[in-house]
Amino acid sequence: MGWKIGIPRALFYYTYFPLWTTFFQALGVEVVVSPPTNKAILDQGTKSVVDETCLPVKVFFGHAATFTNKNVDFLFVPRLISVEKKAYICPKFMGLPDMLSASKIKHPPLIKPVVNKVKSEQDTHFLWDCASPFTGKWLKIKKAWHDAEQEQRNYEQKLIRKYLDITDDRKLNILLLGHDYNLYDHYVNMGLWQKLQDLDCTVFTPAQFSKEERDSQLRKFPKSIFWTYGRNLLGAVYSFMQRPGKKGVIVLSSFGCGIDSFIDNLIIRRLVEQKIPYLNVILDEHTGEGGLVTRLEAFIDIIRWRRDYHQNYVSSYGQYVGCCKGNVGVHGTKCDCTTSSYKR
Amino acid sequence: MGLNVIVPPRPTKDSLSLGVQHSPEFACIPLKICIGNLIEANQLGADTFLMVGGCGPCRFGLYGQLMKEIFQDLGINYHTLIIEPPDTGYWQFVTRVKKVIGPVSWWKIIQGIQLGYKKAVIVDKLEKYVQEIRPREFNKGTADKIFNNALQMIDQTQNLDELEEVFCLTKEKLWHIPQDESKDVLKIGLVGEIYTLLEPFASLEIEKKLGKMGAYVHRSLYLSDWVKEHLLTTRFFKLKGNDYRSYASPFLNHFVGGHGIESIGASVAFAQEGYNGIVQVAPLTCMPEIVAHNIFPQVSDKYGIPVLNIYVDEQTGETGLETRLEAFIELLEAKRKKVDRKITIC
Numbered sequence: 001m002g003w004k005i006g007i008p009r010a011l012f013y014y015t016y017f018p019l020w021t022t023f024f025q026a027l028g029v030e031v032v033v034s035p036p037t038n039k040a041i042l043d044q045g046t047k048s049v050v051d052e053t054c055l056p057v058k059v060f061f062g063h064a065a066t067f068t069n070k071n072v073d074f075l076f077v078p079r080l081i082s083v084e085k086k087a088y089i090c091p092k093f094m095g096l097p098d099m100l101s102a103s104k105i106k107h108p109p110l111i112k113p114v115v116n117k118v119k120s121e122q123d124t125h126f127l128w129d130c131a132s133p134f135t136g137k138w139l140k141i142k143k144a145w146h147d148a149e150q151e152q153r154n155y156e157q158k159l160i161r162k163y164l165d166i167t168d169d170r171k172l173n174i175l176l177l178g179h180d181y182n183l184y185d186h187y188v189n190m191g192l193w194q195k196l197q198d199l200d201c202t203v204f205t206p207a208q209f210s211k212e213e214r215d216s217q218l219r220k221f222p223k224s225i226f227w228t229y230g231r232n233l234l235g236a237v238y239s240f241m242q243r244p245g246k247k248g249v250i251v252l253s254s255f256g257c258g259i260d261s262f263i264d265n266l267i268i269r270r271l272v273e274q275k276i277p278y279l280n281v282i283l284d285e286h287t288g289e290g291g292l293v294t295r296l297e298a299f300i301d302i303i304r305w306r307r308d309y310h311q312n313y314v315s316s317y318g319q320y321v322g323c324c325k326g327n328v329g330v331h332g333t334k335c336d337c338t339t340s341s342y343k344r
Numbered sequence: 345m346g347l348n349v350i351v352p353p354r355p356t357k358d359s360l361s362l363g364v365q366h367s368p369e370f371a372c373i374p375l376k377i378c379i380g381n382l383i384e385a386n387q388l389g390a391d392t393f394l395m396v397g398g399c400g401p402c403r404f405g406l407y408g409q410l411m412k413e414i415f416q417d418l419g420i421n422y423h424t425l426i427i428e429p430p431d432t433g434y435w436q437f438v439t440r441v442k443k444v445i446g447p448v449s450w451w452k453i454i455q456g457i458q459l460g461y462k463k464a465v466i467v468d469k470l471e472k473y474v475q476e477i478r479p480r481e482f483n484k485g486t487a488d489k490i491f492n493n494a495l496q497m498i499d500q501t502q503n504l505d506e507l508e509e510v511f512c513l514t515k516e517k518l519w520h521i522p523q524d525e526s527k528d529v530l531k532i533g534l535v536g537e538i539y540t541l542l543e544p545f546a547s548l549e550i551e552k553k554l555g556k557m558g559a560y561v562h563r564s565l566y567l568s569d570w571v572k573e574h575l576l577t578t579r580f581f582k583l584k585g586n587d588y589r590s591y592a593s594p595f596l597n598h599f600v601g602g603h604g605i606e607s608i609g610a611s612v613a614f615a616q617e618g619y620n621g622i623v624q625v626a627p628l629t630c631m632p633e634i635v636a637h638n639i640f641p642q643v644s645d646k647y648g649i650p651v652l653n654i655y656v657d658e659q660t661g662e663t664g665l666e667t668r669l670e671a672f673i674e675l676l677e678a679k680r681k682k683v684d685r686k687i688t689i690c
Contacts, residue, residue, distance in 0.1 A: 081598070114598070261371050
């Protein structure tokens, strides 16, 4: 009889699915992934946890609940503390298995290995906790893990994209920042990618800049940031600022995200210096699609104006561009008043 | 130590609204209060602020950096001194501290630290007395008056002898407050995030409110315990405070940053000691406390102890909070009369 392991399609599935699926398949375990997020899953998740929890965690609980009556032997919920040295993920990830066992959701037995690379890159305990229910052969586990890591590296390499479209002047370059589980879950972000592409934009994500590039750019920041996602976002912003072309930045964050509340603020300050337009989209379970479309269109229009009419006095973010007479320049009619624009 | 220290005024509504104006929307309330308070201190003439850094996973580690940038944008002239924890070795830490404080002898520094720590210990001891007296005193508010007076006196003391004198005097005063000895008071454990627990303004004086309603309140965290555990403990020299972490084990098995694990552990310990209820206080969007909040139903189920979760931010109203606390206390009393331990769960 083959084993079956369930993986919820939420949170770190979106970053590490090649790694996990390849690993378990190499061990001869069938991997069952929950269906893409839909309204029923979101509602179930919202019901299962306290209101203050952020949207991605609610979605995770919804996905975990889909395994209640399914025929799987284990549910894979790793306790992700840190995936790189001196950087954490998020306190909520650290308590995820405990939160799941404390909730009312009936779930299959959990496999909850601890991933902690803050101090050392040793993964022996992690591997053993993952694989011990299925096999006792250490070499087999090691081999499977080696293959899986290779697969993950290939996947990450494929994501990295050179800055191809700089010559295409009609297209705008938009950097879409956000945590992987918000960026790639198209139900949660309401198809933002498609919408941006319909508006003739080229979309970039943090994953399209290599980790080395991001880390080296991050040295400009005076303090080392101790969240992996914070590092990704800020590093991507630094790299993106140096590229040519007309650009804008959209930050996708979930309501009440503790990490983003600080990182966003740091990002804004960097972008205002360079006068790059910035839009912050905050997601929660009540977000309406119509409002999002309107905001996106307005944002894209602003970047277009800045490009087509060279209107650098169209506000980028948090900046008042009117003058003392109350004239805000539209389509090139620039006010000659000298006492204009006070800075925030 | 030869430095001119300007103590910022106690946080008020004004400092909070100042802070809210200038800090990120989702930031937690401690940051907002700190920023408001520092701006007020700047108006009083401070030109340098000292902040402790950190290396995660709680947001506190980035406070110093963010404040620096906010003050820069506001055009406020502030020198920033951020003391980072010793992550790359103790010697580097020592040199960093030395750079901050300048040419002062180490003996003086040790004396300063000793006096500061003793002050914290004595304030906490007195506060524990006050917590016991509050629900029993006939004339509500007497103990608080004496305590506030003592705080001012402690602030002005210069050496250990004076400190001891103030302590004995205040203790004497507190013992002479007329009390209702026969009253059977409810015991409530207060757990949660450190800043909202220790700063009465941030939690809208929840401790005093509970005391006036006739409940004995014990906190999971006291300043002196925290100092003992985090600042005075080194590799060679260990001082152990109240270790609540070990109690959290079946419910929360790993450190989650901040004081999430202490919250769970302390409530288990309180439940085993026979407390009647738990109140959790945390700033809105505090990540570790949200994890704890999700786990509380299980603790509550197992030990039959009711839990009230209170999140504070700049919008929290005083009356609403009072109503919730009153309702909670009435529930606890009703539950105590019925003896059935399983009747109310959170």
